[in-house]
Amino acid sequence: LEPITSGLVVGGALAALATKYGWCRLGECCDATWIRPDVSGLADTLKSRVYGQHLVLGTAVNAIQAHVQTKNHKKALVLSFHGWTGNGKNYVSSFIAEHLYVNGMRSKYVHLFIAELHFPHRAQIETYKSQLRRWITGNVTECSQSLFIFDEVDKMHPGIIDAIRPFISHYAEIDGVDYRNAIFIFLSNTGGNDIAIKTYATWEAGKKREAITRKEMEEVITASAFNEQGGLWHSSLIESDVIDFFLPFLPMERKHVKLCIKDDLETKGHRATEEILNRVANELLFYPDKTRLFSKSGCKRVSQKVDVVLMEMENDYKLYIDAI
Numbered sequence: 001l002e003p004i005t006s007g008l009v010v011g012g013a014l015a016a017l018a019t020k021y022g023w024c025r026l027g028e029c030c031d032a033t034w035i036r037p038d039v040s041g042l043a044d045t046l047k048s049r050v051y052g053q054h055l056v057l058g059t060a061v062n063a064i065q066a067h068v069q070t071k072n073h074k075k076a077l078v079l080s081f082h083g084w085t086g087n088g089k090n091y092v093s094s095f096i097a098e099h100l101y102v103n104g105m106r107s108k109y110v111h112l113f114i115a116e117l118h119f120p121h122r123a124q125i126e127t128y129k130s131q132l133r134r135w136i137t138g139n140v141t142e143c144s145q146s147l148f149i150f151d152e153v154d155k156m157h158p159g160i161i162d163a164i165r166p167f168i169s170h171y172a173e174i175d176g177v178d179y180r181n182a183i184f185i186f187l188s189n190t191g192g193n194d195i196a197i198k199t200y201a202t203w204e205a206g207k208k209r210e211a212i213t214r215k216e217m218e219e220v221i222t223a224s225a226f227n228e229q230g231g232l233w234h235s236s237l238i239e240s241d242v243i244d245f246f247l248p249f250l251p252m253e254r255k256h257v258k259l260c261i262k263d264d265l266e267t268k269g270h271r272a273t274e275e276i277l278n279r280v281a282n283e284l285l286f287y288p289d290k291t292r293l294f295s296k297s298g299c300k301r302v303s304q305k306v307d308v309v310l311m312e313m314e315n316d317y318k319l320y321i322d323a324i
C-alpha cells in the first residue's frame, strides 16, 4: 500500500500547489507563461551572433514579428532556409525557438524532424505520411502555437510534402483544427550551389555581399528548386504558393569564420589572439582553389578545430617547459 499512499500524498500536494499557483506554473503549458515571443531579443541575438547573413536577419525577424503580432492569420507561417552546410540554418532556427518559447528547442511545442533520421526508408513512406499527419494534428490541437522544423528536406521523399501541404495551405480549419497560428521551417541545401555562385560573382564584381537583395536570391533559389535533383519537393511547394519567405544563407568568408572561432574560444575561456584565430582558420578548407574565398563547411567544424589547436598549443608549451 505504501507506494499508493505516498503517490496519493505527492498527488495531493501537487494538486494543492496547482490550485494555489495554477498548473501552468508547475509544467509547460500552451499559454503566455511559456510562449513569450521576444522579437526584439531575437533581432538583437541574430544581429550579434549570426555572421555574414544580412538577408536572413531582417527577413526572419520581420516574418516572425508579423506572425506573432497578427491575430487573424490567413495561413501558418512557412519559412524555407537554403544554403550549404554550416552557414547557420539550424543555428538560426534554434534562436527563433529560444525567442518564442521559454524552453527553446526543448519546448514540447517545438518539433524537429530530420529526414534521414525520422523518414529513412522509402518503402515505409505511407506509414510516415499517416504518422506525420497524426503528429501534426495532435500537436496543433494541443497547442496552436506549435513550431515544426523539418531538416534535410532535400533528402525527404516528395510524398512527405504531400502529407504536410494541407497544414500549410490557405485553409481556415481542417476537421475542426486551425493550423494558422503554427510556424513551419524547412531547412535544405537546395540552391546552395547557385547561392554560392551568385555571392561569388558579386564579390568578383567588386561589390559588397550586402548589396545582394532578397529578391535576387529568391529567384536563384526558386530556379534551383526546379532544376536540382532533390528539389522536387520544393518545386511542388513553390507551385502551390505556400512558402511565405525564402531565406538564403550565403557561404561564409574567412572573416566570418574567424568571428565564429573567436566566439568558440571565448566560450571555452580562452583569449582570441590573431595568431590562434589564423591557426584555427587554417585548419578549415576554403574554395574555390583560385581565391579560397568561402569556407567549405561554414562554421560547422570550428569547435572541433579549436579543441585540436588548443591541445596542440598546450602540448607545444609542455615540450618548451620540459626543454628549459
Ligand SMILES: Nc1ncnc2c1ncn2[C@@H]1O[C@H](COP(=O)(O)OP(=O)(O)OP(=O)(O)O)[C@@H](O)[C@H]1O
Residues within 6 Å of the ligand: 049, 050, 051, 052, 053, 083, 084, 085, 086, 087, 088, 089, 090, 091, 092, 188, 189, 249, 260, 298, 299, 300, 301
Ligand atoms: N552564420 C553563422 N554565424 C555564426 N555562427 C554560425 C553561423 N553559421 C554556423 N555557425 C556555427 O556553426 C554551427 C553549425 O551551423 P548549423 O548547424 O546552423 O549549420 P546548417 O546550415 O544547419 O548546416 P547543415 O546544412 O549541415 O545542417 C552552429 O551551431 C554555429 O555555432
